[in-house]
Amino acid sequence: MNKKIDTNFFENVILFNCLTDENYLSTVVQYMKPDIFNNRDIKNIIGIITDFFEERSQPPTLTEVKSYLTTEELKDSFKKLVEAFKVIDKPGDKKELMDNTEQFIRERTVFNTMLAVTDICSRNDAIDTGQILDMFEGACSVSLANEKGHEYYSEIDKHCNDLQNVDKTISTGWSWLDKKLGGGFLEDGRSLYVFAGETNVGKSIFLQNVAQNIANQNKSVLIISLEMSEKAYCKRISANISQIPFNDLPNNTDSLKAIVQGKKMKLPSSRILVKEFPPNTMTSSQLTAFVKKIEQTGYQFDAIVIDYLNLVQGKGDNGYERIKHVAESIRAMSYFFECPIITATQLNRSGFDTENPGMDSISESIGTAATADVIMGLWQLDEDRELNVIKMCMMKNRYGPNFGAVSMAIDYPTLTLSEDNTLNADDDVVNTSEALRTFSDEITEEEAKSR
Secondary structure, eight states: OOOOOOHHHHHHHHHHHHHHOHHHHHHHGGGOOGGGOOOHHHHHHHHHHHHHHHHHSSOOOHHHHHTTOOSHHHHHHHHHHHHHGGGOOSSOOHHHHHHHHHHHHHHHHHHHHHHHHHHHHHHOSSOOHHHHHHHHHHHHTOOOOOOOOOOTTTTHHHHHHHHHSOOOEEOOSOHHHHHHTTSSEETTOOOEEEEEEOTTSSHHHHHHHHHHHHHTTTOEEEEEESSSOHHHHHHHHHHHHHOOOGGGGGGOHHHHHHHHHHHHHHOTTOEEEEEEOOTTOOBHHHHHHHHHHHHTTTOOOSEEEEEOGGGSBOOOSSHHHHHHHHHHHHHHHHHHTTSOEEEEEEBOGGGTTOSSOOGGGBSSOTHHHHHOSEEEEEEOOHHHHHTTEEEEEEEEETTSOOOOEEEEEEETTTTEEEEOTTTOOOHHHHHHHHHHHHHHHHHHHHHHHHO
16 A cells, blocks of 8 residues: 655655656656646746757756746746755665655546546547546656666676576467477566467457467456457357267257366366457457456456457557557456467458468568567468368567468367368478469479560
8 A cells, every 4th residue: 555645845855856867767758747846936947948858868967957947937936846845855765756746646647547537528528438447647757767677788697597487378278389489378477479360361260269278278268359249258268179060059958067167167167258249349458457357357368369359449540550550459358367369360352362471461460460469371272161170370579580381270160179180281391382383483484485
């Protein structure tokens, strides 16, 4: 619980340190706005200090401040503040100073946000609750964390120890993808994994199978559906778990119950929570608030699946800005909840019926490609549909090779995806096959020219 501080006196402490401590000013300068101060004299002077710092990258001296006191009011304000500095001990405890400053900024920012929200609500009949939540999220998330980071040369021993500690991962359930990702999804999060595919190629099927594969490891998964109802999603999961054909489930509920109960006995910590929201009604802040609320009831999720990225509401004047904001915000959730987040996105028309689609075919915004840590492309050619095959390729990969493709067998009655070694060659063979096709095309072109 935060200690109560005399905020009116502490305003003088903040201004004093802004003038005398360059490191302090560089940490707090983005929050030093006149509206967070009650003291009229500080309101008058703080802008001179911050403007000087942003231009010169250092605090102004007292003499330099005096040169900007162009009115009697400014001169009088500064004289009063200098007089108030005489009762401030220096230097003081740095951690205590930073903790109190963070508390002060957060409290004043929240208060100002409340005033702004009151004004918005009084002037508008239609209230954007997502916007209001974002305003309060921003106010409450003020942080003055100033850890220096990792100093490479002097901390090489720590780095070498880190290299020897293998990152914990959660298997995707498919050996080809695990190999590409260095074991699977990173257990401690800080990563956004995206399946990118054209309409109706099976993105939701991949997400549902991934969720089930993770749950099969005695882990807890949250599925947030922005496209499909909870009932429809659970029906898919039931078909996958029981291997009872999708359309036969209503007539086999006793068998389904027995299978699920048996599975739960073997995997007591396994959980799959499915929550639906209407498309384009939830911001990342609202999704974060929802997950926090669920965790307060005792859930602790090992992975979060969002179906799908483009249906999250975001900020921006165009598709690029909106989706980039959404991708960045969803990736930030993986830091907050310390678990991987797996989602999907659309390919644009250039990626339809295309073998090995590239990142330039990702729909709406290249911002997704820039933000995601891993992107897996999904596609089907006409012959693949006839063979019940969906192809998956590696489009982007921060944790391993970003090339190669694999054929996944899909059992449509149960919506189950599996690796079938009879369908796949290894990456070298796949790449060789592609090279041979290219070489053959070139020969054909040469023959046509010679004619």
